[in-house]
Amino acid sequence: MKVENSTARVGLPASRDLKITGEKTVLRSKKMSDARADYRWQSDPDLAALDATHPLRLSFAVYLLDYSVELRSPGFRRFPLAVDTLEGTHIGNCTLYDVDEKKKEAQLGILIGDRDYWGKGYGTDAVTTMVRFVFTTTTLRRIYLKSLDWNLRAHKAFEKAGFLPTGFMQRAEYHFKTMEMTRDRWEHLAGGNGDRPL
Ligand SMILES: CC(C)(COP(=O)(O)OP(=O)(O)OC[C@H]1O[C@@H](n2cnc3c(N)ncnc32)[C@H](O)[C@@H]1OP(=O)(O)O)[C@@H](O)C(=O)NCCC(=O)NCCS
Secondary structure: OOOOOHHHHOOOOOOOOOEEEOOOEEEEEOOHHHHHHHHHHHOOHHHHHHOOOOOOOOOHHHHHHHHHHHHHOOOOOOEEEEEEEOOOOEEEEEEEEEEEOOOOEEEEEEEEOOHHHOOOOHHHHHHHHHHHHHHHHOOOOEEEEEEEOOOHHHHHHHHHOOOEEEEEEEEOOEEEEEEEEEHHHHHHHOOOOOOOOO
16 A cells, blocks of 8 residues: 655655756755765764754765665655755755644755855755745645754845744754744735745
8 A cells, every 4th residue: 555645745746856946046856976965064063063963973885875765765754855056066955844734834954065155045045946836836834944043144044035033942952043934925925926935
């Protein structure tokens, strides 16, 4: 019996060659050749600190084994995409997780791993493109996120993508700012024409 997971039930496609084009970035399905860059970014202590996590401490060989399993089956509530430049350089990842088919909401995570691309609008465009994709192709009604309260670059990027602050939360020693984009707000910003909000 085929078990449909919650990402499929809200309308997120299972396609292995998805490609969503924004103004500066392309969001696409993950592939094995992304593993080297993902390993480098996840092993970077500074990037881990910006994401309130710890750097990876395993060999690339072990990482690669998990990676291929994850690619075949990304988990019932996760929808991971790579972020490329329009020219095809892989610069990061943008993922929906905790996809909740009952509440019709999902959490968004973004990492522009390549520092050369920080502060140049790529993060804002990737988030804007993911939000547009979600609200034009799925039944989700709310996208929310959290970022460390001192990560001003992240706050600014999310604000520029149209997210509104919803408060603060604490997890262990970390303090986060929380933000959201609702379908109603997105439609209002987009002027009801399904276009980009900003
Ligand atoms: C957070 C992140 C996704 C933002 O993407 P980005 O491409 O760097 O951001 P953008 O260029 O789209 O927007 C950043 C904005 O913040 C501004 N900014 C940068 N540093 C800032 C600071 N210290 N204080 C205030 N604003 C700042 C930039 O000037 C820019 O605004 P502008 O376009 O009005 O000039 C990306 O930097 C990233 O992944 N960083 C590393 C990991 C990380 O922080 N992860 C946590 C995500 S929750």
